Amino acid sequence: MTMAAPLSFSEPGRDCALCPRLEKFRRENRRAIPEGFNAPVPAFGPLDAELLIVGLAPGLHGANRTGRPFTGDWAGDMLYPALLRFGFAQGKYCESADDGLRLRKCRISNAVRCVPPQNKPTTVEIKACRSFLADEIAAMPNLRALLCLGRVAHDSAIRLFGERAKAFPFAHGAVHRLESRGLALYDSYHCSRYNTNTGVLTPQMFDAVFARIAADLGK
Numbered sequence: 001m002t003m004a005a006p007l008s009f010s011e012p013g014r015d016c017a018l019c020p021r022l023e024k025f026r027r028e029n030r031r032a033i034p035e036g037f038n039a040p041v042p043a044f045g046p047l048d049a050e051l052l053i054v055g056l057a058p059g060l061h062g063a064n065r066t067g068r069p070f071t072g073d074w075a076g077d078m079l080y081p082a083l084l085r086f087g088f089a090q091g092k093y094c095e096s097a098d099d100g101l102r103l104r105k106c107r108i109s110n111a112v113r114c115v116p117p118q119n120k121p122t123t124v125e126i127k128a129c130r131s132f133l134a135d136e137i138a139a140m141p142n143l144r145a146l147l148c149l150g151r152v153a154h155d156s157a158i159r160l161f162g163e164r165a166k167a168f169p170f171a172h173g174a175v176h177r178l179e180s181r182g183l184a185l186y187d188s189y190h191c192s193r194y195n196t197n198t199g200v201l202t203p204q205m206f207d208a209v210f211a212r213i214a215a216d217l218g219k
């Protein structure tokens with residue numbers, strides 16, 4: 001699927017008020033972590049990428065603090081080295097949005113762009129933010145694959161494409177072919193500290209998912 005130049009799209013504003021609970025939490029965090037980003041975290045990586053990685057939501061002391069998805073906390077310590085190993089990133093990951101790391105043929109976003117209390121967005125909040133994810137996907141002309149990290153990202157993406165979640169159940173390592181969209185949707189457990197500390201997701205399991213995607217994309 002090759003098209004002309006990527007389309008532009010609108011990002012949520014820094015004070016997006018579509019989710020009142022998250023807006024309130026944002027205001028609290030601006031007081032508590034004044035040096036932090038504390039706003040909807042924009043996606044990272046080129047719009048003409050073939051792969052879009054979709055996480056859950058910014059971590060309070062990770063992306064919410066640094067302003068770049070998966071940057072500054074445990075999940076990023078798992079994700080970025082994997083991207084470097086499989087050629088989806090160039091440079092050095094230093095847990096900071098200005099570390100100079102560049103993504104190659106890969107973009108990273110979240111199902112929900114604002115940090116939720118206890119990392120748990122509500123169904124209404126996930127639905128509210130889905131329109132931004134939909135806009136982003138529509139603006140990626142070369143998109144061939146989505147990697148959904150966790151069930152929330154998976155279900156939101158499936159619904160975004162107008163499919164029934166039951167017809168495409170989340171399972172680590174699963175590959176769902178969305179033929180009508182010309183896309184493959186890959187599932188992985190989220191690379192959170194909890195999942196890795198409990199052995200739900202091991203580095204080997206995570207690498208196997210990226211190995212499959214890289215092979216399918218001909219990298």
Ligand code: SF4
Nearest residue numbers: 012016019040114129
């Ligand atoms: S989560 Fe998304 S829709 Fe909700 S306030 Fe943040 S940017 Fe707006």
